[in-house]
Each structure stands twice: as structure tokens, then as C-alpha cells.
Amino acid sequence: MKKMMTPAYGSILLLCSLSTLAQSDSQPITDKSAITFEPDLQRAEQQLDAYDSAINALEASPVHKRDEQEIEQQIENLVYAKKFHQEINGLPMFTFLGGPAYTPEQGILVAAGGLYSFKTNREQQALQRSSVSLFLVGNAVDNEFGYGLRAKHNLFWNNDDIQFIGMWNAGMQTKHYWGIGYYNAQQYELGSDTKQNVLSTTYESNLNFRLYDEWFIGPAIRLNYYDPQNDSPANAIKDDENYLAFADKPFTFGLGAALQYDSRDVAVNAWQGQYAKLQYVVFDQLIGSQSDYQKLDIQYRFYHSIAKGNVIATYAAYQQAWGEIPYYDMPTLGGAMSMRGFYQGQYRDQTTAEFTTEYRHTFKRGNGELSNHGATIWTGIGSIAPTAKQLSEHLLLSYGVGYRYEVQPRMNVRLDLGFSEHGMAFYFNFTEAF
Template structure:
């Protein structure tokens, strides 16, 4: 049973079980809003990039100081195991959002690591359109990706600070034709390490960073990769990310995401701007479209159901998005990829959800994603 046909089986398993099978442990069961909470979930899952898998995840939320006004910090950790053609694959994914000193200091981190079979189409829009998704595109890769932002408040909601970007991608020797005949892949397959240092400027008026119902988030960052600090290649990247959240009435939120990523220099295939995955352009397979530059515009409606005392723990979402890639920034917006989908939300902890998303793309792809916190 290839990966594309496993989705039906995964959906049957998911829908036939209690929502998000597993158990939840809380460090404290009182109603103290500053209490530390810890939840664990486990069960079958599915992602188009990894196929059917067994997943176990934990969500830890806490406050770094006894302050009712300070939003809760959170750390998520999800581990997965799945079958590969030549053994067992694994992956670890973690997000950290930690708020210190009356929210004057913030640390945002994001880790992806593991050994997985991933699809590789090549570089450029034409390469992504040339071949449909199939197991013939699979590449076994050992990878580590870590993003770290340390920001300091300089004025009201304005934050600035240094950032670190670390990438390590090492493919196996057994390669599909899409990788063998791709010049960029061959140039960088033996140059697996990217180390980037840079700076970020953010304006953040969101009420809750991991599940905003109101406010703006503006993110502008620049990163340089250089052999002087350990990178195998020399290149530069810039990211402009703007998000807006509006709640006209309690339980109904409109969320907007607009982002553009630009690259220049000797950019390896593993760090090119990409569309797809569980956070951006859901429904498109991760890396189906990659190039030096990319943009995305997504609109999402989030609805939380009411109960007798206010909002319940249950909600649903629907979204539609459009993205584009190009080797020249001036050529963006010429060729579009469209994604859309629906999702279910369960509030595992205050304002912190488990989400299950079913996404579709204009490339006749389907993605099912089960993880913690909102996509954006």
C-alpha cells in the first residue's frame, strides 16, 4: 500500500477512535491560572511526507513568573516512528515559546530532526509540475533543523534580537532520478551543513502567541550563512511575515497570513524557500515546490463552539491559501498553487489546542496533520 492510499486507512483509524486517543496528566489540578500543566497524547497518525506512523506527543505550559498578565510559555514535543523501505524511520518535532521578565524577553525555538524518507521533485515550478507524487520520488535523509530567536522589548510591542538558523541534511546513496538529475541536489548533497546568524525585528500585539484571537504580528528577519561560522555554503535569506487576527464576536476568529521569503547566493536545495507541510500551504506535500523565493497568502476561519457556560473545548476551522515560487523575486505571483481544507480543534490546555487538519491542493494532493497549537 503506497503512501497516497494510506490516507484512507489513517482517517478510518482516526475517526473510529476517541478524539486524540491518549491520556492527559496535569501537574496541578487546582484552578490557579499560574499553574503548570502537562499533557500527553499518543496514537496513530498520518502525514503525506512520512506516511502512516505511530506518534507520541507532550505539551508543557507554564509561567516563568507569578504574573497574571504574562501569557503562558509552552513547549511541545512530538515523536513519530514509521516504516521505511529499509528499516524504521523516526522524527522529533518541538516548538518552544517562552516569555520572561514581564514579557520583556522572549525565546522562540523550533526543532525538526530525524531519519525519514521524503519526496524530492527538484528545484523550480516546472520541476514540481513535471511529475506527480509517487514513491519513486523518495529520498532517505538524516536531518536536523533548528531555528532560535531571542528578542528583547525596545518599545511597547516592538522586539528586536539575534537569531540562529541551523540545518543539517544528509541523503543516502540510493537516490531517485529526480535527485540524480538535479544539479542543485548533486552540488550540495555532500555539503550538508548550513549555519546562519542574523537579526529579527518584530511587532507583536497578539493576545496569545500560539492561538491569537486579536492583534497583529509583523516579523522581518535577515540571516547570513557563511563558512566563517561553520556553514558549508555562503548565502543570505530574508523573511517578511505579517499576520492579522480579528474576532468580531466571541468564538469566531478570522486569521490572515502573508509571508514572502527571499534568498540569494549559493543556496542548497534543503534550505530553499518551500511550500507545503503542516504549517504553511497545508495540503501541499512538503518541498513539492521549492526555489530561491516563495510567497504565501492564507485566510483561515476559526470557530469555537459554545456551551452553557461560554466557549467549549471544541472547534472547527476552514482555510484557503495561495502560494508561488520563483528563482527571481520579480517573477513571483506568476504561477500559483492553491490549498484549502478543514480542521478540528480541541483545547487541551487554556488557549492551547490539539489540531487535526485535512488539506487539499490544486496539485491533487491530500494532507492530514495531527499536532499541537495552531498553524499560525
């Protein structure tokens, strides 16, 4: 008579089998300190497959209730170890993300896309992972629908000696314009008075070459196409002098250069180091721009780890523009990357300044290692004015909290809830705000 296997006996047999496999080379390592770089790419990929096989075997095994927690812990250990194996061996990773979101500017959003990261040379251990993300976005606000594409690239070569950083946005979206200056931003509430439907494309990128030590230099490109589609402009827009002056000049193109100092450990999510940038871009009809103006951008960022998984990050920025500056490319405050809690573009003028401090906390697992989950709190002050001397006249305050989930090594999905005198705003994004 054939003896039947009970669930408890089956789980014990599975655990014994895994214990036996642990003595062989094929069993995945879960101790991060024992995971090392494998020079042979084929063998590194085989080891990656072994993690998947072990995880699948545990998930498919019959488990008695009393063994469920232990099996779940083993699966979790394998998942974290697998990600570290991919990181230390420079193996490519792809993450698909999609779902609903909301912002005050664009209403209900549905986004779908992914993040792909890799190393341009897996044998260079200190080389940062390159990443490319692309999202398709649809939104609905006030019974109007919009669509858009958002892409970012952070590419690194030759021990980070060459860096190509850029961002592209395009689509037909609902946007808002309050006018130029502090008082116009205060005069109108977000809504029908500020709304416009805009066909737009923006692209900005920097190609950086290591000059010496942590110093970099290289060209900068800026491109804007901003074409409102409304037959009847809203109240805040229809009589605005700058809007009328640039109604038939939707395209600007600029070339410039940037000098940067960068000692951050990881550019997209630094735990330690400093970053400073001095950038000057010229928009001129000689290179195809429909408007002639110049923009200066000065930034400073500082990161300090006060303990494992606990980082203080600070951001200071100053922007100034000269010439015939179109309203759609003026220095601004607000949005997902600047003074979160203020609506993007509500505050714009020829000069802007801001300072933000953020505390970033990564939660730990039961074994003391960092988990995929984190939280942040921040506060910032900023100002806009026609000239630098007037920046102290009107100060703006923003603050908020956020949740972080690490989808790939040092690359987070960011959910932020920001607050300002105008209310609150929710943001969904990849990578940190700074």
C-alpha cells in the same frame, strides 16, 4: 435491622453533601467569574487538589440512571473550572498525547509525547504561559521505517519583555525532493521518483527583547544538517544540479537578526492583534556553515474576533534567498505550517510568497461558555519563482478544514485536512499553523 441504601437514595445523599460542602471554603468553585488569583502558592495547589477530589467523588458515586446526566454535567463543570483555576493561578500543566496519524510524505505515523506549560512568574497576570513540547515519532512508508524527535519551546519572561521561541526536528525520515522550480514540482508525482531517506537535524530560534511598546528586536539562529542515505538517488534527484553540488555539504549554520511587531493577546493561539516580522539571516563559512548564502523572511499576521469564539486569521509571507543556496534550505511552500494540502518542499525556489485566510470557530457549552472543541476552514494562494518579478506567473491554491481540541488554555491539538491540485494531506500538530 440495618437499612439498605438504594442507588437513588445514595445519589440524593451525594448531591446534598455537595450542596453542603458548597457553603465551605474547601468546595471548588465552578463559576469562572468567581475564580480569582490566589497569591499563596500552597493554597492554590490545595484548591487544585480539591477539584480532583470532587471530580473523583462524583465519578465513584453510585448514580441512578435518571441522575446520570446531572452528575456528568457537574463533572464537566468541575473539569472546566479546574483548568481555568490552573490558568489564572499560573500553575504548571502537563498533557500526554499519543496515537496514530498519517501524512502522504511519511505514511503511517505513531507519535508519543507531551506538552508542558507554566508561568515563569505566576504573579504577573498578563504574562503568557510558557510551553515546551516533545514528541517521539516513528513512521512506516513503502516497507521502510523511520524515526524522529520534534520539540518546540515558547518561553516568556518579565511581562513578555523577553521571549525565546524555537523549534527542533531530528531523525531518520523518508523525505521527498522534486527539484527546484515550478516545472520540476509539476513533472514528478509523489512516490519512488522523489523519495529519499534522510538523516537530518534542523533548529531555528529567535530571542526577542522588547524595544518599545509592541516592538521587539533580537538575534536569530538557524541550523541545518541534511544527509541523504540512499546509495541510488531517485529519478527526480540523481541528475539535479543543486543536489549534486551540495551532496558533500550537508551542514549550514546562520546568524541573523529580526525586528518584530507583536500585539497578539496570546502568541500560540491569537484571538486579537497583529504580528509582523522582518528577518535577515546570513549563512557563512566564517561561522561554520559549509555554504555561503542569505535569507530574507517577511511575515504579517492579523487576527480579529468577530464574536466570542469566532476569529478571522490572515497570514501573508514572503521569502527570498541569495547566494549558493542548498536545495534543502531553499524557501518552500507546503506542509503543516504553509499552504496545507501541498506536500512539504514540493514547491521550492529562490523566492516564495503566500497569503492564507482562516476562519476559526470554537463551539460553546450549554451554559454559553467556550468548550474545548473547535473547527476551522481556510483557503490560501501562493507562488514560487527564481525572482520576485516572476511570482505572478504560476499561482497555487490550497484549502481545507480542521478540528481543534484545547488540551491546555489556548493550546490546541490541531487536525487538518488540506486540499490542492495534487490531492489531499492530513496533518496532526500542536498549536495553530499561524
